[in-house]
Structure formats: C-alpha cells, structure tokens
Amino acid sequence: MTNSSTHQPGWVLAVDSGGSGLRVALAPVPSAGDAAPAAGADRADTAVSRQPVRTGPGGIDAGHLMEQLVPMANALLGEAGGDGKDIRAVAVGAAGMATLGDDLREHLPGALAEAFGVRRLALAADAVTAYAGALGQRPGAVVAAGTGMIALGTEGRKWRRADGWGHLLGDCGGGAWIGRAGLDAALRDLDGRRGGSALLRARAEEFFDGPVTELPGKLYPRTDRPAVLASFVPEVARCAADDPVAAGILQAAALHIAEAAAAVCPPETECEVALTGGLFGIGDALLVPLKEELSVQLPRARAVSAEGNPLDGAVVLATALALDALALPRDGRLLHVPEGSD
Amino acid sequence: MTNSSTHQPGWVLAVDSGGSGLRVALAPVPSAGDAAPAAGADRADTAVSRQPVRTGPGGIDAGHLMEQLVPMANALLGEAGGDGKDIRAVAVGAAGMATLGDDLREHLPGALAEAFGVRRLALAADAVTAYAGALGQRPGAVVAAGTGMIALGTEGRKWRRADGWGHLLGDCGGGAWIGRAGLDAALRDLDGRRGGSALLRARAEEFFDGPVTELPGKLYPRTDRPAVLASFVPEVARCAADDPVAAGILQAAALHIAEAAAAVCPPETECEVALTGGLFGIGDALLVPLKEELSVQLPRARAVSAEGNPLDGAVVLATALALDALALPRDGRLLHVPEGSD
Known part of the structure; x- marks a missing residue:
C-alpha cells in the first residue's frame, strides 16, 4: 500500500471498450495517505470515441485500440496539465475480453510501455469492470444486464461467473x-x-x-x-x-x-x-x-x-494497481495482470 | 373431375425446393376413372439436385430454379418416354414460399408455359406440401418439425397456421x-x-x-x-x-x-x-x-x-390440379394457383 512517488502521485488511465465505442478516463492517483480507492472515485476527465474497436481474426484488435487511445489520452493529459510519463497504471475493460482478448493480452503490455512508459496494466472483462464500478473491491455479487445478462461474484479469492x-x-x-x-x-x-x-x-x-x-x-x-x-x-x-x-x-x-x-x-x-x-x-x-x-x-x-459504471470500475482497478492495492482476484481471462505489472 | 385428354393422360411435375437442394418427381396422371389422387401416389421417377435454389433481393430466384428444373424434368421425361408437351400440371413447394415467393409467383407461370407449354401451376409453402404429403386432401392438421416447427390445419375452406x-x-x-x-x-x-x-x-x-x-x-x-x-x-x-x-x-x-x-x-x-x-x-x-x-x-x-413426404405432397397437388380436383384451400401465400391455371 506504499507508493514510491507520493510527492508526484501521477495519473491512471481507465478504458471501457464495447459495442458502442471507446470511453477513456484520466484520474489522479490519490496520495498514499488517502482512503483506499472506491468506486465512483473522482475523475479528472473523460473522452469518448463512437468508433467501436475492430475485432479481427485474433480477437479485439490491439492496434486499433491504441490508435484511438493514444490521442485521447494525450488530449486528456494536456487538459489536466500532465504528461504521458506521469501515468502510473492502465486498466482496460472490454466486452468479449475473456474470449476475444488474445491480441490485447499479447500486444497491449508492450504498446502501452512504448507509448507512455507505463508497466502496470490490468485487462478486465466488462463484467469485472461492472463489478468494480458497482461494488469497488468489496466481496459480493453483481448482475450486469442490458441486451445480455451476466452475474459475477467473489469472496476475494476467486471469481464465480454465471x-x-x-x-x-x-x-x-x-x-x-x-x-x-x-x-x-x-x-x-x-x-x-x-x-x-x-x-x-x-x-x-x-x-x-x-x-x-x-x-x-x-x-x-x-x-x-x-x-x-x-x-x-x-x-x-x-x-x-x-x-x-x-x-x-x-x-x-x-x-x-x-x-x-x-x-x-x-x-x-x-x-x-x-x-x-x-x-x-x-x-x-x-x-x-x-x-x-x-x-x-x-x-x-x-x-x-451500484456505486458507479464500468468506466468507474476501470478507474478503481487502475488506481488499485497504481497503489499496489489490487484486492480483486486475478484470473487469466477475467482479470489479467501481466507479469511485471506490479 | 373430368380430364380433357383421357386417352393421353400425360404427366405431372412435382418440385420440392429447400435448404438442402431441389427434388423433382415426374408422375403419371391417373385416368379419369381412377381413384382420386392420394398422398404417396406412385411416381415415375425422381431427380435430385444438391444445389439449393438461390435467394436474391426478390426472394427465391425463379431463374435459378428453372435453370435446374428444366434439364432435370427433361431427363425424367426422356427416361419415362414422355415429352415436355405431355406435362399437364406443375406443383412447386418451397421453403419460404410465403415470405420469399414473390419472384416465383411473378415469373414461374410464364417460364413454365414457355418451357413445357403447361398452364396449370400451384405454388405452395413447404408446410402445404408437407400437409398434402401427410394427409392428401383430407381435413385435419399436420405438424412438420425438423430444425423448425410449424403446424397447419384445414377443414377444407381455409388454412390455419401456427x-x-x-x-x-x-x-x-x-x-x-x-x-x-x-x-x-x-x-x-x-x-x-x-x-x-x-x-x-x-x-x-x-x-x-x-x-x-x-x-x-x-x-x-x-x-x-x-x-x-x-x-x-x-x-x-x-x-x-x-x-x-x-x-x-x-x-x-x-x-x-x-x-x-x-x-x-x-x-x-x-x-x-x-x-x-x-x-x-x-x-x-x-x-x-x-x-x-x-x-x-x-x-x-x-x-x-404421415402417408408421404413433401415431394409426395407436391405430386398430390399437381395431380389434383391436372384432374380439376384441387380441394385444399387456395391462398395467395400458402397455396397460390395463378389465374388461368384451371
């Protein structure tokens, strides 16, 4: 729960990618003395692209996501007076991450390191960002229902999905x-x-x-x-x-x-x-x-x-990662934290 | 129930068009003195094409159906020792006839008259050929179930569909x-x-x-x-x-x-x-x-x-048409008999 840069806490980048487009939020990392991150945390600003990230033979296209994300993130940083090297962690929630996330899991760690120098990354299924948005990192269950319906629960050690x-x-x-x-x-x-x-x-x-x-x-x-x-x-x-x-x-x-x-x-x-x-x-x-x-x-x-929406949930995940405080269960498909991320 | 050519009763052509291809039967018209046509009537011969008839913007493509039907019918006639001008009636049953049959209803009467000189024609939904194959022209109900499920019934005056x-x-x-x-x-x-x-x-x-x-x-x-x-x-x-x-x-x-x-x-x-x-x-x-x-x-x-299958049902319909004995209800979409057909 310590932060190596308490004098310059920096920012986290949160991404919610789905059928209606890409939403990006930039949020300040709270100082180590602040309360643990909760859902609905204050965000500096958000940006929206109405162009859904393409799905190709390898699943959700990491290159297409980066093409949209980098200028959106730089614009948000510019408005907030920050810089790419101030980004401490990134969380990407995507519909289909579990089944279509191979390209993201393979290429996003390197692409984000190259673009922003950031190494802390979480790749989450949209059900996980919905969970974190609704309940933060507390145990419980979340039902996310729109056109589809999924339930996700955890006691803290592993995910149950229905x-x-x-x-x-x-x-x-x-x-x-x-x-x-x-x-x-x-x-x-x-x-x-x-x-x-x-x-x-x-x-x-x-x-x-x-x-x-x-x-x-x-x-x-x-x-x-x-x-x-x-x-x-x-x-x-x-x-x-x-x-x-x-x-x-x-x-x-x-x-x-x-x-x-x-x-x-x-x-x-x-x-x-x-x-x-x-x-x-x-x-x-x-x-x-x-x-x-x-x-x-x-x-x-x-x-x-629910305290917040899936984009709020991505902020929760990224903030927790930046503070070494990720308490939700890691899982290769539902909540993937690449090695070397923390 | 009279037949204008009892000395040369001729043939009927029956067609069953569906997702697995085109099946064609050539059957002799019974003499006027014979019993009324029943399901499972003797057929001279059948031919099968594994190429489903194309569906285009106007629905099931009449031209593509004729391209396959004419050589198949001529081959069957050749084997039976008949000739195109001996065909007294044609019945075409097709999956999707009710919703996708516009091109067939518009172009088949002319195309069949040109190819065989035949003017008696019935265009039937596959549920109607299934009905006629199962029960002949008797009142009752038929449930046709494969991948899908449809029920069709009649007391003789109108169709009920479910x-x-x-x-x-x-x-x-x-x-x-x-x-x-x-x-x-x-x-x-x-x-x-x-x-x-x-x-x-x-x-x-x-x-x-x-x-x-x-x-x-x-x-x-x-x-x-x-x-x-x-x-x-x-x-x-x-x-x-x-x-x-x-x-x-x-x-x-x-x-x-x-x-x-x-x-x-x-x-x-x-x-x-x-x-x-x-x-x-x-x-x-x-x-x-x-x-x-x-x-x-x-x-x-x-x-x-069921006495027979949908191709048998198309034979029932064509034979009834040839003998002026069609007793099943006519209906613009389910059992279309173009004007001038009888």
Missing part, C-alpha cells in the same frame, strides 16, 4: 430474452396458441410498424438481432401492469436473474448484490419481482445500488 | 429449440445455476469436442446457428431416460408442439393429426410425451402416420 453465454445459449432474463418472449406472446395471439397476448401483439404492431407476420422478415436479415429483440423490452414493461402475460414474462426474467445471482454469491455470509446495466432502468415492473425472487432464492442477499 | 416463426420468434418445441434448451442446461450445470444437468454437460463436451465454455465461440460465428443447435437433439433424446432435466426439455417441447396442433385443428370434429419431419425420428422420448399432451389439450385428435 450466464453471459449470449442470446442463443443463455443471457436468461436479459433484454434480448425478455423482448423475444414478448414477441413470442404476440405471435401466439395471432396463431391462437396458448400463452398469447393481444396487448403485446398490438404494441408489437405499433412498435415494429406493421403486422406481426412481417416480424421474421424484419428480424432475421439483421446482424444485430439481439439488440432488435431487446428494443421491445420497454413495451413489455409498459404492458405488465395490465397484461398477465407481460407480467409473467418479467416474473420469469426475475427468476432467471435471481438464479444467476444465487449461483455467484459468496457462500455462507450476508452478500451485497448490486444490479447494474440499462435493463434495470425499466423500473419496478422488473425490480419488484426480482427483489421478491432474491428474497426467496437468496435470503442472505442485500440488494444495493 | 408457429413456424423461426428460431428467435418461435419454432417452439422444434429441433433448434430442443438443442438450445439442452445446451442451456449444460451451461447451467457449469455455472451452478438451477436447472443444470451434469449429464447434458458431459454429452455436450463430447459432442462439441471441448469444454462448454467454448460453445459461444463455436456457435455464434456460424451462419447455420439453428442447425448447429438442432444437431444436439439426439443427445438430449438419449439422455432423457436417465436425466430428469433432459426429460423435462422434451416434455416442454411436447407441450409447445401440442399447443400448435390444438390451434390449427378444425374445430368441433374429430381431427386427424399427422406428425411429419425429421424431428419425430428421435422416437419415443418425444413421441410418448407428445401423445400424452395431445390427449390432454386436444382429446378429439387422432394421431396418424
């Missing part, structure tokens, strides 16, 4: 799952099959601008099918008060989300469970049944608000 | 649905979520040759994802005797299939329900719960064997 397997193998209870169930109910109404909802059918016809018989032609040719399905979630949520089928879909989603949370909570102790991600923005239609399900499946859970 | 909406919007209980549920159970076992099956996980690791954590990387980059999911169905069926999770998946599939059958059965009378398609080849693991579900949801149903 779901996050994508829209055809899991992501049960996430946005694409809920939207798909809503459209299934709309088509069941058309067919006269059990489980149909006339209200969801009417909302689908309005939302997708045409009869539901046209849905296959509108959905299947797209490359962003999970996002198209998830776009229907707010309609399902709006119907839930009046429509038992829509309410049942959200009840079933709550069941699946609670199952994932229960699988990752550290055993035996009371466990903080933070819910984070855009899906929970739909509000009580999902949150009320989810809290009920959590109380049934995981009575020792205590639902808490 | 499901067949594809792997993201429906096809509930079909092959992709069952395979996906099996892999979900495998991943639930890995995660420690409720609903997991260690046996399905072990089978998935053997079948897909590696840990289930690699499944997303093996599935999502493919363009034939529904077929990949459905390829796991035999493993789910094999596990059902020993594994309650696998048995529960097939029970749930049976429920969905029975829901679709119940939605399309002609009302109020006893109803023949024929099960057709590759999915039912997995046997009792699915058939036993399905017959139970049918007896609960649709007690007036009588499960029968």
Whole structure:
C-alpha cells in the first residue's frame, strides 16, 4: 500500500471498450495517505470515441485500440496539465475480453510501455469492470444486464461467473430474452396458441410498424438481432401492469436473474448484490419481482445500488494497481495482470 | 373431375425446393376413372439436385430454379418416354414460399408455359406440401418439425397456421429449440445455476469436442446457428431416460408442439393429426410425451402416420390440379394457383 512517488502521485488511465465505442478516463492517483480507492472515485476527465474497436481474426484488435487511445489520452493529459510519463497504471475493460482478448493480452503490455512508459496494466472483462464500478473491491455479487445478462461474484479469492453465454445459449432474463418472449406472446395471439397476448401483439404492431407476420422478415436479415429483440423490452414493461402475460414474462426474467445471482454469491455470509446495466432502468415492473425472487432464492442477499459504471470500475482497478492495492482476484481471462505489472 | 385428354393422360411435375437442394418427381396422371389422387401416389421417377435454389433481393430466384428444373424434368421425361408437351400440371413447394415467393409467383407461370407449354401451376409453402404429403386432401392438421416447427390445419375452406416463426420468434418445441434448451442446461450445470444437468454437460463436451465454455465461440460465428443447435437433439433424446432435466426439455417441447396442433385443428370434429419431419425420428422420448399432451389439450385428435413426404405432397397437388380436383384451400401465400391455371 506504499507508493514510491507520493510527492508526484501521477495519473491512471481507465478504458471501457464495447459495442458502442471507446470511453477513456484520466484520474489522479490519490496520495498514499488517502482512503483506499472506491468506486465512483473522482475523475479528472473523460473522452469518448463512437468508433467501436475492430475485432479481427485474433480477437479485439490491439492496434486499433491504441490508435484511438493514444490521442485521447494525450488530449486528456494536456487538459489536466500532465504528461504521458506521469501515468502510473492502465486498466482496460472490454466486452468479449475473456474470449476475444488474445491480441490485447499479447500486444497491449508492450504498446502501452512504448507509448507512455507505463508497466502496470490490468485487462478486465466488462463484467469485472461492472463489478468494480458497482461494488469497488468489496466481496459480493453483481448482475450486469442490458441486451445480455451476466452475474459475477467473489469472496476475494476467486471469481464465480454465471450466464453471459449470449442470446442463443443463455443471457436468461436479459433484454434480448425478455423482448423475444414478448414477441413470442404476440405471435401466439395471432396463431391462437396458448400463452398469447393481444396487448403485446398490438404494441408489437405499433412498435415494429406493421403486422406481426412481417416480424421474421424484419428480424432475421439483421446482424444485430439481439439488440432488435431487446428494443421491445420497454413495451413489455409498459404492458405488465395490465397484461398477465407481460407480467409473467418479467416474473420469469426475475427468476432467471435471481438464479444467476444465487449461483455467484459468496457462500455462507450476508452478500451485497448490486444490479447494474440499462435493463434495470425499466423500473419496478422488473425490480419488484426480482427483489421478491432474491428474497426467496437468496435470503442472505442485500440488494444495493451500484456505486458507479464500468468506466468507474476501470478507474478503481487502475488506481488499485497504481497503489499496489489490487484486492480483486486475478484470473487469466477475467482479470489479467501481466507479469511485471506490479 | 373430368380430364380433357383421357386417352393421353400425360404427366405431372412435382418440385420440392429447400435448404438442402431441389427434388423433382415426374408422375403419371391417373385416368379419369381412377381413384382420386392420394398422398404417396406412385411416381415415375425422381431427380435430385444438391444445389439449393438461390435467394436474391426478390426472394427465391425463379431463374435459378428453372435453370435446374428444366434439364432435370427433361431427363425424367426422356427416361419415362414422355415429352415436355405431355406435362399437364406443375406443383412447386418451397421453403419460404410465403415470405420469399414473390419472384416465383411473378415469373414461374410464364417460364413454365414457355418451357413445357403447361398452364396449370400451384405454388405452395413447404408446410402445404408437407400437409398434402401427410394427409392428401383430407381435413385435419399436420405438424412438420425438423430444425423448425410449424403446424397447419384445414377443414377444407381455409388454412390455419401456427408457429413456424423461426428460431428467435418461435419454432417452439422444434429441433433448434430442443438443442438450445439442452445446451442451456449444460451451461447451467457449469455455472451452478438451477436447472443444470451434469449429464447434458458431459454429452455436450463430447459432442462439441471441448469444454462448454467454448460453445459461444463455436456457435455464434456460424451462419447455420439453428442447425448447429438442432444437431444436439439426439443427445438430449438419449439422455432423457436417465436425466430428469433432459426429460423435462422434451416434455416442454411436447407441450409447445401440442399447443400448435390444438390451434390449427378444425374445430368441433374429430381431427386427424399427422406428425411429419425429421424431428419425430428421435422416437419415443418425444413421441410418448407428445401423445400424452395431445390427449390432454386436444382429446378429439387422432394421431396418424404421415402417408408421404413433401415431394409426395407436391405430386398430390399437381395431380389434383391436372384432374380439376384441387380441394385444399387456395391462398395467395400458402397455396397460390395463378389465374388461368384451371
């Protein structure tokens, strides 16, 4: 917990890379006497690129990430009155890091050393930055839900992960799952099959601008099918008060989300469970049944608000690394800290 | 029911176009005194092309279909000692006819008149040829299930259709649905979520040759994802005797299939329900719960064997057209008979 340069604490660089682009934050390293880094720590400034980092044959393209990161970081340093050599640590969180992170793991350590002289680096799955953003370095569990759904928990020694397997193998209870169930109910109404909802059918016809018989032609040719399905979630949520089928879909989603949370909570102790991600923005239609399900499946859970977002989480990781205070479990795929980083 | 050329009854041409290629049958038109055409009627001969008909911006490409069909038909006629001018009617069944059949509906009547001088033509969705193959022209219901699942029924005046909406919007209980549920159970076992099956996980690791954590990387980059999911169905069926999770998946599939059958059965009378398609080849693991579900949801149903396959169904349609005896409901999308065809 000592810092070799307390008189010039320097900066950390935090990166959040995902399908909607690249977000970068520059934050000051707290002096050694300050409190341990927490989520939602003050940031000097952030920069955003709307261009998602390319994915190539080796996975997420390290060169393309550096091309965007270096000028963004230099601009932030310039505004803050800092210099590249003042960067003490970098944390990069990326969607797909576990499965598509080989190129990043191979090339980022050298590229960042060359660009900024920085050797302390953490490469984190987006679920890990979501965790650190929500709970800091405390034990507990985080459910991150948007189009997909993943739960991640730790008691401090190792990560437990549940779901996050994508829209055809899991992501049960996430946005694409809920939207798909809503459209299934709309088509069941058309067919006269059990489980149909006339209200969801009417909302689908309005939302997708045409009869539901046209849905296959509108959905299947797209490359962003999970996002198209998830776009229907707010309609399902709006119907839930009046429509038992829509309410049942959200009840079933709550069941699946609670199952994932229960699988990752550290055993035996009371466990903080933070819910984070855009899906929970739909509000009580999902949150009320989810809290009920959590109380049934995981009575020792205590639902808490997320302190910050995944970019905040990357700041937590980088700051901890700069202060020799990284307490979250290292893991080759979920939270990779290359040798020589600390 | 009269035939203008009883002394030279001629031939009908039947076509079944799908994802695995083009199948063509040439069948003799029965004399007017013969029994009405039935499914499984004798065929002179069949020809097969393994090249699926291309789908272009206008849907299934009529020109590409004709390029393959004309030489295949001429070869069959040559073997049978017939001539192009002896063809009395043509029926074309195609997967996607309802949504992708515009080019066929626009260009096939003229192209077939030019190639063979034939004016009697039926363009049928593959579900209609499956129906005619299974039940001939009798009222009833047919469930066609392979990778997908669709039910079609009629009392003789109009078609009722249920499901067949594809792997993201429906096809509930079909092959992709069952395979996906099996892999979900495998991943639930890995995660420690409720609903997991260690046996399905072990089978998935053997079948897909590696840990289930690699499944997303093996599935999502493919363009034939529904077929990949459905390829796991035999493993789910094999596990059902020993594994309650696998048995529960097939029970749930049976429920969905029975829901679709119940939605399309002609009302109020006893109803023949024929099960057709590759999915039912997995046997009792699915058939036993399905017959139970049918007896609960649709007690007036009588499960029968399909008399023939979709190519047989196209022969039924073409023969009925040749004899002025088409009794199945005409429908712009499901069973299109262009004006001037009869």
